[in-house]
Amino acid sequence: YSELNELKDKLEKILKGKLKGCLVISTATGKPRGARVKLFRELLGFEIGARTEALRNVVDSYILPGSEDIDDEVVKLIKTLGKGGLVFVPVSKGLEYAQALNEKLRQAGIRSEVVHAKKKSALDRFVSGEVDVLVGVAVYYGLLVRGLDLPHIVKYAVFAGVPHFKFSLNLEEAGPFRLLQFAFNIRPALEGYEQSQLDRLVGKIRRVIYDLDAASVQILTEALKEGKELEGRLEYVRKNLVKLKHLLIQELSKKDVVKRLEEKTMLVIRTEEGQQYIYVPDTMTYLQASGRTSRLYAGGLSKGLSVVVVDDEGLFNKLVRQSRWYSDEIEWVNFNDLDVEKLMKEINKEREFIAKLIRGEIKPAEVEDLVKTALVIVESPTKARTIASFFGKPSRRSYGVLNVYETSTGRYVILTVATKGHIIDLSESGGFYGVEVSDGVFIPVYKTLKRCLRCGEQFTDEHDECPVCGSKEIFDQGQTIESLRELAREVDLIFLATDPDTEGEKIAWDTFNVLSPYVKSLRRIEFHEVTRKAIENAIKSPRSVFLPLVEAQIVRRIADRWIGFSLSKKLWDAFNLKFLSAGRVQTPVLGWIIQRYEEARKGYRVIFTIVLDDGKTIRLEVEGPLKKRPSKIKKEIAEKGVEIEYLGEEEETVSPPPPFTTDTMLREASRNLRTGVAEVMKLAQDLFELGLITYHRTDSTRVSDVGIKVAREYITENFGKEYFEGRVWGAGGAHECIRPTRPIDAETLLELIRQGIFQPATPLTRNHIRLYDLIFRRFMASQMKPAKIVKTQIRVKALTEDEPIVREFPWIKTATEEGFLKVYRIFAMTEPPSPGLHKVKEISHRRFPLLPLYTQADIIKLMKERGIGRPSTYAKILDTLLKRKYVIESGGKLVPTKLGKKVYEYLSQNYKDLVVEERTRYLEEKMDKVERGEENYLDVLKEFYQEIKKIEGGS
Numbered sequence: 001y002s003e004l005n006e007l008k009d010k011l012e013k014i015l016k017g018k019l020k021g022c023l024v025i026s027t028a029t030g031k032p033r034g035a036r037v038k039l040f041r042e043l044l045g046f047e048i049g050a051r052t053e054a055l056r057n058v059v060d061s062y063i064l065p066g067s068e069d070i071d072d073e074v075v076k077l078i079k080t081l082g083k084g085g086l087v088f089v090p091v092s093k094g095l096e097y098a099q100a101l102n103e104k105l106r107q108a109g110i111r112s113e114v115v116h117a118k119k120k121s122a123l124d125r126f127v128s129g130e131v132d133v134l135v136g137v138a139v140y141y142g143l144l145v146r147g148l149d150l151p152h153i154v155k156y157a158v159f160a161g162v163p164h165f166k167f168s169l170n171l172e173e174a175g176p177f178r179l180l181q182f183a184f185n186i187r188p189a190l191e192g193y194e195q196s197q198l199d200r201l202v203g204k205i206r207r208v209i210y211d212l213d214a215a216s217v218q219i220l221t222e223a224l225k226e227g228k229e230l231e232g233r234l235e236y237v238r239k240n241l242v243k244l245k246h247l248l249i250q251e252l253s254k255k256d257v258v259k260r261l262e263e264k265t266m267l268v269i270r271t272e273e274g275q276q277y278i279y280v281p282d283t284m285t286y287l288q289a290s291g292r293t294s295r296l297y298a299g300g301l302s303k304g305l306s307v308v309v310v311d312d313e314g315l316f317n318k319l320v321r322q323s324r325w326y327s328d329e330i331e332w333v334n335f336n337d338l339d340v341e342k343l344m345k346e347i348n349k350e351r352e353f354i355a356k357l358i359r360g361e362i363k364p365a366e367v368e369d370l371v372k373t374a375l376v377i378v379e380s381p382t383k384a385r386t387i388a389s390f391f392g393k394p395s396r397r398s399y400g401v402l403n404v405y406e407t408s409t410g411r412y413v414i415l416t417v418a419t420k421g422h423i424i425d426l427s428e429s430g431g432f433y434g435v436e437v438s439d440g441v442f443i444p445v446y447k448t449l450k451r452c453l454r455c456g457e458q459f460t461d462e463h464d465e466c467p468v469c470g471s472k473e474i475f476d477q478g479q480t481i482e483s484l485r486e487l488a489r490e491v492d493l494i495f496l497a498t499d500p501d502t503e504g505e506k507i508a509w510d511t512f513n514v515l516s517p518y519v520k521s522l523r524r525i526e527f528h529e530v531t532r533k534a535i536e537n538a539i540k541s542p543r544s545v546f547l548p549l550v551e552a553q554i555v556r557r558i559a560d561r562w563i564g565f566s567l568s569k570k571l572w573d574a575f576n577l578k579f580l581s582a583g584r585v586q587t588p589v590l591g592w593i594i595q596r597y598e599e600a601r602k603g604y605r606v607i608f609t610i611v612l613d614d615g616k617t618i619r620l621e622v623e624g625p626l627k628k629r630p631s632k633i634k635k636e637i638a639e640k641g642v643e644i645e646y647l648g649e650e651e652e653t654v655s656p657p658p659p660f661t662t663d664t665m666l667r668e669a670s671r672n673l674r675t676g677v678a679e680v681m682k683l684a685q686d687l688f689e690l691g692l693i694t695y696h697r698t699d700s701t702r703v704s705d706v707g708i709k710v711a712r713e714y715i716t717e718n719f720g721k722e723y724f725e726g727r728v729w730g731a732g733g734a735h736e737c738i739r740p741t742r743p744i745d746a747e748t749l750l751e752l753i754r755q756g757i758f759q760p761a762t763p764l765t766r767n768h769i770r771l772y773d774l775i776f777r778r779f780m781a782s783q784m785k786p787a788k789i790v791k792t793q794i795r796v797k798a799l800t801e802d803e804p805i806v807r808e809f810p811w812i813k814t815a816t817e818e819g820f821l822k823v824y825r826i827f828a829m830t831e832p833p834s835p836g837l838h839k840v841k842e843i844s845h846r847r848f849p850l851l852p853l854y855t856q857a858d859i860i861k862l863m864k865e866r867g868i869g870r871p872s873t874y875a876k877i878l879d880t881l882l883k884r885k886y887v888i889e890s891g892g893k894l895v896p897t898k899l900g901k902k903v904y905e906y907l908s909q910n911y912k913d914l915v916v917e918e919r920t921r922y923l924e925e926k927m928d929k930v931e932r933g934e935e936n937y938l939d940v941l942k943e944f945y946q947e948i949k950k951i952e953g954g955s
């Protein structure tokens, strides 16, 4: 061991101070690993990173079948588009068809040639300009699909027919990727055990196969075909592929499976010469092949054109749908709607420019729009990974204490890093609780934030050990700042991409201040959904840090600190308990909970649940005090029965509720998921950072154009045009409702994750999916037609020995028009019990307080109604009360503790003016004004200061 350490020291000495260069290795496949990588990392001191690009700037167009046949259509197209074209024929038609099509092109005077593995020389002639158009087969590992990187030559791609896989129901011949593709496509038609078996096999195969290089894939494919055994990892995959094949063959022999296939999946089934074939759109190949027209060069990402000459509309529709799973960018346009002349002019001009660059006739330095390096700073590692993943597989390296994800957007090479929350915070010592006050001027004093790695406690003063748990493992954000500064020197500019609210603005501002001496340009970018498009748009229109938002956050923080510290001190003195603490906003909320608890105890009510002879259940509520014991009443009703009378029937139109805002989401989700609001907020934060929903701290119900498009797409595809009714809901502004970012429902999302098409930066739990489902349904409902329901007004008479218990209420029977209820059920619908006397099958009762105790959902509703708390604080306020044990949760209801009651009593007796609801509301409004730039934050601070001084003086 000591010998090893000696060697290590020696090596470090050698490596130290030596200027390293950057070694670039470019390959179409493969990942950095193995002994060679170790050599570079350990002995030569290189940091290894690898990345793949997934960028495209392609106009995706199509031509629907018309009077001309496919070949003639292709010839016509190429005559219009000119040289620099690639023509792809479907793999099922093969080389023969490619050759025939090539012949037709040549007869029409086009200089075209077929390219395939044994005839690569055509490529040279394409490069040298002897050949204008190449024809090849659309297959994923094909030469024309993957190997071509000629940004100065390739302008467009034409698909002579929808790229697809074709299988006869005989699967014996299928290669590994086809088997996987096929497994994916038929999965929804399988059920139960077979489906989970399929999932297991696919999982095992995928884990290995995508790391294989092309040569290994070739070996695997052949072995699979010939039934030959291999070794090691390859054999492991081969064995599982064989199992998968057998499973598929077995399932496809079942009639019901075949039937479900056409109805539910991405396949179309076509009969040719009496034989059934399955067609699956080959989206991966389409994206790869059309991507040849759009390449990275020193000036950015070139633009290309792709045209699918459609031979089968059913198959094409499925290609369109599937392409959206891979990318939310793709917008299909009819070729006839394009201004082709203008587009080709633009493309041609760019190609000439690239050619000049390549020939060295333009020096990169002369290019205005040269690719720049940008550092994108966010607050959370998940968000950083999500952003980086939009532009390909990012390369990851460590830089000081930071993980840096490197990708390219075409215009920028972007390095994405996370600060992991705030970097600085108010000092705990000095000044007036961290703020220097002199002559009415307030100077907050900030220190780097420290975090205990064991218990998570955060503090700013220097401690050798954590003040809570005593651990010595403390992380200082000062290290983050140091690493950011070093990284800042490497880049041309910085984008501050923290969350779009006051807290995010404050982090951006702090980061701006610590980094501005180290880089020329620092810009704030704001986006309300983490999608590639939203980020690209934000990068196109960066702004400065908006100071009123920062000031509002500064005021909020100082106000919390002041009132928290000074009231806590009073509490310590009064109760002789050092852990007590108090805050302004939670005190009135604590008061509501206590008050409701007191009121609830003043009386009770009894609910009888009665199951009638026809199986219908009714609930009757009786307010106490009861004249007889409930068990006696129960017995009497059971003996005498229940009379039902219909008082009339009416149809009612029910409109969908608006999409979620923070408060409505918290209410619904805490009820549905049976979990606290703090947990819901955490789940929502994850969904936002993973790019699945828009920003979840919002009080706007507004739906943007993007949102309406997402809804239209989903509703039209799943229910039909007539169900869609776009609604904007709230008023303008940057903020938006909480909604899904893509037209992908929870079920499809799970499927995409299972298949590895969507790879979330952190794993999703069951509750994540349930919350997503809720947000998705609520949003889709808000964009759908109203429902028409039929209600029967019924009178229920429960007979007893003296007076019967009589209640009247509407019973929702059915919907004559389902409308939004298709996705979002807000009530049950059943036939009411028939009129007349019913016997009782079962009867039970339960006693409840007169008024129901508050749930977390109720409190959120009250806060919203009474103007206390904001989207960013709703959950925090409740969480604080629970954490301090002022309130506990019992059976989903909030119950004040003895301690809670004492603290509240003390505060409201001694500091009523400070903690009363009106005062709190007044101050919240003040802070809103600071946020909007309508009020000077120093004036507001002064007001707080005088108020606090009164407490301090009154001790």
Ligand SMILES: [Zn+2]
Pocket (backbone or CB within 6 Å): 452, 453, 454, 455, 456, 457, 466, 467, 468, 469, 470, 471
């Ligand atoms: Zn600790």
